[in-house]
Amino acid sequence: MAESESASEETRAAPRTPEQLLAHLDATGVAYDLHRHPPLFTVEDSKALRGELPGGHCKNLFLRDRKGKMWLLVTLEDRPIDLKQLGAAFGGARLSFGSADRLMTYLGVIPGAVSPFALINDTGREVNVVLDKEMLEFDPLNYHPLSNEMTIAVSPAGLQAFLADLGYAPEILDLGALAE
Template identity: 40%
Template sequence: MDKQGVYTLLDQAHIPYEVYEHPPVYTIEDLDALDLPQTEQIVKNLFLRDDKKKNFYLVSVPGHRSVNLKALAERIPSRKLSFASEADLWERLWLEKGHVTPLGILNDEQKEVTVVFDRALRGRQIGIHPMENTATIFLACEDVLGLVEEHGNPIVLCDFS
């Protein structure tokens, strides 16, 4: 699925969203520099793997929250975590570095990536990429969780605070 496919899916599911097109961004700091509205709602997404490369995780947290990988491994629970390679990201989600989004899970045909959401995102609007880092869409976290659940990937709600 690509960016236009995301918009089509959201429209067909009657999920309300706002789109802000912008130059490519690769970090939260890049997004901050754009002066988008609602920056406090923008989410940081990490693609992680365990030390045996058997389990992969797409982790979504509020944009400026740091993630302690050791503590996260204990909470979800997992073996030791590290960042997955760009090759693993492409193989599983058809995404490139800097384009990671929880919607990328819709490209996980094997449904083998576990989606981990910070519990603090529940009940909020979140800002995420629609498969490309040239736009940010704002929509309800519950709508994103619903799409992931409908797709069939495992979901873990975790307390990062």
């Protein structure tokens, strides 16, 4: 690990809790519906236990390239993602999944709890955010709020307001076109 990376890790604040995230959403006026459930680790777990929860159901991929640049890709749960094609769309990056340690360091969550709401823990704004254009057509959108034992449903406008409040200007890609 690079020396500068070690120093920045030592100065990182403790990850926010789900309760702190929900308080942040309340304070900034982002409306949401909260649903509690057993822990969900995969899209398959979610499909099996969500029942009739309406809206767009999403997956979140924490990715990195060989130079250490990171992305959070937020897309519809059934969207096939080809990392080679995606890397080409990102300017030729050779992408792989970020490790559980890196995920905890930058987003403050464990695998299975990744969502755009984990960006509240990226205090250095080191993670690039990419949203699936088609996903934003669904209302509401469903994500974990820093815990895979809860799901919150938010509007696309609420999601984008949250990201803007944190200082993110996500790239919105037509990921369906990449899969064709």
